[in-house]
Amino acid sequence: MKKLLSLSAVSLLVAMTTLSGSTLSGSQDRDVNEGVRDRFVGAWRLAWLEEEGADGRVHRADCTGMLVYTRDGHMSVQVMYRNPQAGTNAAPVQYAQGGYEASFGTYEIGERANNFTYHVEGALVRTLIGKDLTRVYEFSGKQLIVKSSDRNEHWRVAWEHY
Numbered sequence: 001m002k003k004l005l006s007l008s009a010v011s012l013l014v015a016m017t018t019l020s021g022s023t024l025s026g027s028q029d030r031d032v033n034e035g036v037r038d039r040f041v042g043a044w045r046l047a048w049l050e051e052e053g054a055d056g057r058v059h060r061a062d063c064t065g066m067l068v069y070t071r072d073g074h075m076s077v078q079v080m081y082r083n084p085q086a087g088t089n090a091a092p093v094q095y096a097q098g099g100y101e102a103s104f105g106t107y108e109i110g111e112r113a114n115n116f117t118y119h120v121e122g123a124l125v126r127t128l129i130g131k132d133l134t135r136v137y138e139f140s141g142k143q144l145i146v147k148s149s150d151r152n153e154h155w156r157v158a159w160e161h162y
Helices: 002-040
Strands: 042-052 058-060 063-069 074-081 100-110 115-123 132-140 143-148 156-161
Touching: 002 100
Parallel strands: none
Antiparallel strands: 042 058, 042 063, 042 156, 063 074, 074 100, 100 115, 115 132, 132 143, 143 156
């Protein structure tokens, strides 16, 4: 009987250790994800935007913009090209109309892949509504640098916190 009780106690201890370890690991993953999300949250101003021109070469666009991430997973972006003809390049997906880009939706961070997926709920360019746009990100100094994960899109944008 003592041996059975001792075996039960050891089994319980092993189970508790395993559960607390997985709970700790889960909370650590959650803490890391919250840490990355915290770096996104807030209002950002456009520092620069590079895009492919009609000549096929990448150049800096003359534009201004704002990007907002909320803690609860919402985001919105607006970019205004100072030259209304700009922003109408022949990219596979057109994001701007009349020199202006505006959209909003939700986002999910895939921190292991250094990407996030933007679920577009509303946009000036209506064909974007309902799309899931995956973006690659990196933090460089005070900047958040974002680019498309689509190999056919040749643009990069840098944002700085206000």
